[in-house]
Amino acid sequence: VSVNMKRIPPHPLNSSWKLKSDIFYNLNPNFICFLFSIFIGILSTLGNGYVIFMSSKRKKKLRPAEIMTVNLAVCDLGISVVGKPFSIISFFSHRWVFGWMGCRWYGWAGFFFGCGSLITMTAVSLDRYLKICHLSYGTWLKRHHAFICLAVIWGYATFWATVPFAGVGSYAPEPFGTSCTLDWWLAQASVAGQAFILSILFFCLLFPTAVIVFSYVKIILKVKSSTKEVAHYDTRIQNSNILEMKLTKVAMLICAGFLIAWIPYAVVSVWSAFGQPDSVPIQFSVVPTLLAKSAAMYNPIIYQVIDCKFSCCRSGGMKKSSSQKSRSTKSHSSLNLISWF
16 A cells, blocks of 8 residues: 655654654554553542542632642643543554644643643742741732632643644654654754744743752751751650651652653653754653653652641641640741641
8 A cells, every 4th residue: 555655744753764654653562551551541540530529629728739739630630631542542553543633632732731730830839938938928828829820820831832833833743653742853953943942941841940949949948947946845846847847858759750750751852852863762762751641640649648747747736735836936937837738
C-alpha cells in the first residue's frame, strides 16, 4: 500500500524517523509502558478524585491554601482523565491512533494541566513564604483572594497552552510515537522557533521553579530560627515545634516530587530543541515522559501524610494547658508556622 508522503505534515524528527512513512508508528515494545500507564492512571484518578470528593464535603470551610490544594488535585485529575486514555490505547496499539487533531488536543491538554499544576505549586509556595516569614500577611488573606489567584492560574495556563495554535509554535508526536507534546524541534528550524521555546522554558519552568526554591529556602531558614527561639521551653512545646518542622518538610515533598518528575523530561526536551536529538535513543526517550506523568499519582499520597500530621498537631495543641496558651503572640506564631495551610 503506497503512502502519500505529502499528506503528512513535515516534522523535524531524528533520522530514524525520516526513514518511516508513518511518523506515528512505533516498533518498540510498549507492553511495560502500557501497564505502567494503566497503573498511574487508576491510582491518580482514584487518589485525586478522593481528595476532591472529601474537600467538596467541607467546601465552605476550606481555607485559602486548601483551595489551592484542591486546584492542584483538579490539575492532576485532568492529566489522568483527559490524557491517560489516549496514551494507554496508543501504547497498546504501538502507534498514535488519534491522528493530528487528536495529537494537538492531547498535547494541549497535557501542557495546560501540567502548567496549571506547576503554577499552582508556585502560588502555594509563595503564599506559604509570605505567611510564614511575614506573619501579618495571613491576617488579611481571605477566600476570595484564593479564587482570584485560581483565575490567574487558569488564565496563565490557558494562554501558554493555546499560543501554539496561533502559529507561534505547534504540537507534534514525540520520538517514541505514542504521545504528543510541544514541538521542541522548532528551535532548530528558525529563530522564531527558538524564541518560542525559550519563552516557554522561562515562563513555564525556570521562573516558577525559581520562586518555589526561593520560597522554601526562606521557610527553612525561618523554621530554624524559630526553633532557637523556643528551645528554652518545656519538652511538650519543643516536641510540637519538631513536629511542625517535619510538617514543613512533608509539605515540600509535593513541589520537590513534581520537580524531580518533570526536570528529566525538561532536560530531554531542551536537548531535543538545542542539542542533538539523534543522540537520545528512542527507547529511552519514553522514560522521562512516563516519569513526568507519574507526578499526578503520588500527590494524593502526600496529601494523606500531611493530613495525618495535621491531625496529630491539632490533637497535641488541644491538650496545652492554660498557662502555655498565655505565652506571647510571637512565640505562639513561631510554634504555628504551618497553621495557615
